[in-house]
Amino acid sequence: MTPLAAKSPRVVVLSGGVGGAKFAAGLNAMLPAGQLAVIVNTADDFDHLGLRICPDLDSVLYGLAHLQDEIRGWGRRDESWNCLQALTAIGAEDWFALGDRDLAVHVFRSHMLRQGMSLAEITEHLVKALGVQNAIIPMSESRVSTVLSTDEGELALQDYFVRRRCQPKVRSLRYDGAQQARLHPKAKTVLNAPEIQAIFIAPSNPFLSIDPILSLPGVKDMLQNRRVPVIAVSPLIGGRSLKGPLSDMLESMGFEGSNATIAKHYSGLIDGMVIDSSDGQDIDELDLPTLVVPIFMPDAPSRERLAQATLEFVQVFSRV
Amino acid sequence: MTPLAAKSPRVVVLSGGVGGAKFAAGLNAMLPAGQLAVIVNTADDFDHLGLRICPDLDSVLYGLAHLQDEIRGWGRRDESWNCLQALTAIGAEDWFALGDRDLAVHVFRSHMLRQGMSLAEITEHLVKALGVQNAIIPMSESRVSTVLSTDEGELALQDYFVRRRCQPKVRSLRYDGAQQARLHPKAKTVLNAPEIQAIFIAPSNPFLSIDPILSLPGVKDMLQNRRVPVIAVSPLIGGRSLKGPLSDMLESMGFEGSNATIAKHYSGLIDGMVIDSSDGQDIDELDLPTLVVPIFMPDAPSRERLAQATLEFVQVFSRV
Numbered sequence: 001m002t003p004l005a006a007k008s009p010r011v012v013v014l015s016g017g018v019g020g021a022k023f024a025a026g027l028n029a030m031l032p033a034g035q036l037a038v039i040v041n042t043a044d045d046f047d048h049l050g051l052r053i054c055p056d057l058d059s060v061l062y063g064l065a066h067l068q069d070e071i072r073g074w075g076r077r078d079e080s081w082n083c084l085q086a087l088t089a090i091g092a093e094d095w096f097a098l099g100d101r102d103l104a105v106h107v108f109r110s111h112m113l114r115q116g117m118s119l120a121e122i123t124e125h126l127v128k129a130l131g132v133q134n135a136i137i138p139m140s141e142s143r144v145s146t147v148l149s150t151d152e153g154e155l156a157l158q159d160y161f162v163r164r165r166c167q168p169k170v171r172s173l174r175y176d177g178a179q180q181a182r183l184h185p186k187a188k189t190v191l192n193a194p195e196i197q198a199i200f201i202a203p204s205n206p207f208l209s210i211d212p213i214l215s216l217p218g219v220k221d222m223l224q225n226r227r228v229p230v231i232a233v234s235p236l237i238g239g240r241s242l243k244g245p246l247s248d249m250l251e252s253m254g255f256e257g258s259n260a261t262i263a264k265h266y267s268g269l270i271d272g273m274v275i276d277s278s279d280g281q282d283i284d285e286l287d288l289p290t291l292v293v294p295i296f297m298p299d300a301p302s303r304e305r306l307a308q309a310t311l312e313f314v315q316v317f318s319r320v
Numbered sequence: 321m322t323p324l325a326a327k328s329p330r331v332v333v334l335s336g337g338v339g340g341a342k343f344a345a346g347l348n349a350m351l352p353a354g355q356l357a358v359i360v361n362t363a364d365d366f367d368h369l370g371l372r373i374c375p376d377l378d379s380v381l382y383g384l385a386h387l388q389d390e391i392r393g394w395g396r397r398d399e400s401w402n403c404l405q406a407l408t409a410i411g412a413e414d415w416f417a418l419g420d421r422d423l424a425v426h427v428f429r430s431h432m433l434r435q436g437m438s439l440a441e442i443t444e445h446l447v448k449a450l451g452v453q454n455a456i457i458p459m460s461e462s463r464v465s466t467v468l469s470t471d472e473g474e475l476a477l478q479d480y481f482v483r484r485r486c487q488p489k490v491r492s493l494r495y496d497g498a499q500q501a502r503l504h505p506k507a508k509t510v511l512n513a514p515e516i517q518a519i520f521i522a523p524s525n526p527f528l529s530i531d532p533i534l535s536l537p538g539v540k541d542m543l544q545n546r547r548v549p550v551i552a553v554s555p556l557i558g559g560r561s562l563k564g565p566l567s568d569m570l571e572s573m574g575f576e577g578s579n580a581t582i583a584k585h586y587s588g589l590i591d592g593m594v595i596d597s598s599d600g601q602d603i604d605e606l607d608l609p610t611l612v613v614p615i616f617m618p619d620a621p622s623r624e625r626l627a628q629a630t631l632e633f634v635q636v637f638s639r640v
Contacts, residue, residue: 050427050430076406080400080420082400082420083420083424084424087428089424092424100406100420101402102406103406104406104410104412105410107403107423125411129411130410
């Protein structure tokens with residue numbers, strides 16, 4: 001990466017929530033201001049008590065704003081839960097953990113959406129207000145909803161994820177509304193900008209976080225016809241996901257929990273992969289350039305080391 | 321009051337927020353379950369960040385549920401303000417003090433209103449959920465809004481009250497929407513019920529809290545043709561209001577700050593008054609039966625003593 005001040009981002013990340021937010025936070029720390037744009041999955045978004053909840057956008061926002069809870073992996077650090085307790089006391093729906101500080105974003109966003117502001121504009125406002133110096137872009141303004149076909153029937157994502165604690169066995173997924181939606185114009189602009197030097201697929205759940213973005217009309221074509229290297233950071237360590245249901249989903253859908261499965265999943269769309277040091281032997285099964293580094297990111301230094309390594313890895317590709 | 325279990329309330333209170341909520345809480349403590357109905361002003365209600373805020377309904381609810389903050393005089397005790405701080409940090413409107421626990425009621429009510437539940441139904445749900453055993457009824461389902469004509473122009477109530485901290489001089493008031501609104505059918509039912517033995521006008525600001533109720537079509541007629549004693553508890557001690565802008569409003573509208581002014585204001589609608597012990601000399605100016613007792617209510621015992629005294633005072637009236 002040329003560390004010059006750039007008006008247009010040079011690195012684009014396609015991201016979901018937790019793991020993606022950590023990876024994006026590392027890049028945010030290592031790149032000069034303005035050089036990063038994170039395009040975020042919104043197929044997890046849902047309405048709860050009249051509030052629009054955008055879990056992945058919030059995770060990325062909090063990650064880049066240094067507000068994320070490192071231990072819990074989602075939501076804000078130093079969070080309190082007094083509103084949630086009071087919701088329980090009045091018999092309101094309380095299955096979704098609304099933190100008091102987190103609520104500010106939900107209340108504000110829901111209000112501004114009703115006032116006619118777009119999700120991207122609201123996100124941009126939040127990014128600026130919280131001092132983030134890179135771009136966070138929702139994948140689309142249209143509603144897209146991940147629906148899981150499971151052994152207990154069809155489930156909306158939050159029903160599967162929060163209410164049912166990922167217990168049902170997932171057979172397949174679909175992204176309702178994706179065909180009618182379009183990639184956000186701001187996302188399209190950064191992906192097509194001549195300044196772009198690399199596109200990363202964050203270590204997010206491919207099915208829940210990345211595929212919704214890829215399912216938007218034209219996005220796969222855009223990656224297939226890419227001018228710059230596209231690098232996927234594996235969401236697996238030792239064949240398993242650190243958090244979330246990816247391992248269970250791979251198993252119930254009949255896939256091996258391995259980096260080869262991830263590589264195959266993104267086949268034709270990526271030029272290289274980044275896998276964990278503990279999975280070095282997987283290189284033999286991968287027929288594309290692969291960087292082997294620690295991808296476990298429990299803290300800022302580990303996030304920044306991974307970001308730096310992946311940025312250097314991009315230099316390997318002759319197109320750069 | 322006959323202390324028999326009653327299906328229909330025997331005592332009705334017309335109430336605003338703080339002072340009215342304290343008085344109603346005293347009656348709630350002294351009367352058997354089910355014998356009290358509080359009809360609450362909703363002309364203070366407003367929308368803030370997409371949330372419907374009903375300050376007086378909430379004060380009465382928290383008062384009867386023993387959740388009120390005794391010192392602040394509004395909102396919930398043991399309150400935290402983490403959401404509000406986070407709203408400030410993201411540049412959202414933060415002039416209205418949203419407590420974290422208080423937010424639960426605002427979020428729930430706003431959501432249920434959008435779902436088509438009525439304000440009275442939502443209030444009834446909250447009453448039951450919080451273990452309150454008497455009725456709290458919004459004065460109307462229709463939106464009525466107090467507008468103040470001041471030396472700084474027309475102001476919505478919350479603009480005057482919170483944003484401008486009651487600084488502008490009030491010349492007159494109007495209740496937008498009152499003529500098109502109607503007294504809530506549930507309020508009408510309790511006021512007309514044969515079981516009713518007394519109606520109290522709470523020690524609330526007459527202009528901001530009681531007049532909006534009286535301005536609904538038919539309410540003044542109903543009080544003028546009353547079958548049971550109507551007793552007003554004075555909102556003044558030593559000619560001044562304890563909290564709120566009543567004293568300033570009386571002055572700027574050219575009224576003397578005295579119980580005679582209050583009596584005249586409710587003339588033709590009330591049979592008796594309750595005034596503070598320190599104002600005993602005012603009796604000479606009042607040409608209606610008057611009870612002189614301490615009306616300062618800093619705690620539960622003082623609220624309960626006042627409630628007991630006013631309930632006994634009702635016995636004075638021959639109609640009972």
